[in-house]
Amino acid sequence: MTAADLDIPPGPGFVIGVTAATGVHLTQAGEMAQLLITHPGPRRAIETVEDIEDGMRRLATGLRLGPGLVEPPTIGPRLMIRRGLAALDYGHDGYVMAIPSPLHGWLQLVTSGGPCRICLVTAPLALTATQTETDAHIRSSLARGQVLWGTTHARRRWSL
Template sequence: MAAPGPGFVAGVAVSSWVVASPAGDIAWLLIGHPPPRRHGETARTIEAGLRALAAGMRLLPAAERVPDVGDRLMVRGPVVALDYGHDEYLLRLPAPGREWRDHVGRGGVVCVTVVLDPLGPATGWEAGREAVDAHLRRSAAAGRVLMGATRARHRGGLD
């Protein structure tokens, strides 16, 4: 399954944050998609694009052990991009916070999470953290969340 191109990736919603845990800080990178809104989009085509994006990074269902998917993040100052498996394109993250970038810069692990269920007004970022958490729990229980662990690449920048 080929990773989707920039036309699809431009429509994804991305959020990043850090959560403190007893085992240490965990950085999250959540990728989802709103319901169909552009010409030619359907729930089926969006899910296929998200599955292809997840397959390009070798993500697995959340119920399984989270795989290490290699060093996929590239950081240059405030700019962070994700290698999602496309031969030519990267996914630029929209303004990850300083705490998140510092965590990544120290070699911290990031949990890349692709949620297949649409992110609407009641479940998307604008609904607030509790609504997003509830949406993720429901989607994971239904087997519709794919995950992997990644870090920043040690050398090189954004090409």
């Protein structure tokens, strides 16, 4: 995959397989909404771990996320909230990524204009991973340069 290929966000066929989890973290500055984006790995015979990691890097590029070992960039308004539904504009011209079942506190924080830290892990993470396994996976992925992140907030309007 070339650098130019990374500039093309993945399509809905890839993004539908991405997993998103919401949470609220208490920092010294106050509450911070969090969005963890992972992928469970290959599920079809034609998919490979490399394909998944490439798709996740393209997703991170579309979101303008930075490396996890440096201060997260501010990536502008990428979240859209309407009637309790949440979506993420990941840079595709025609599609957004649905965020299934966001936590109520997360929705309140984002709807009120609070920041949201997006953390994307390129290495696949099993859907059955426990909290402890997820934490270990994120830490080891961070050490390998497979974590990208950025800070966003909700748009005032739902349209793209």
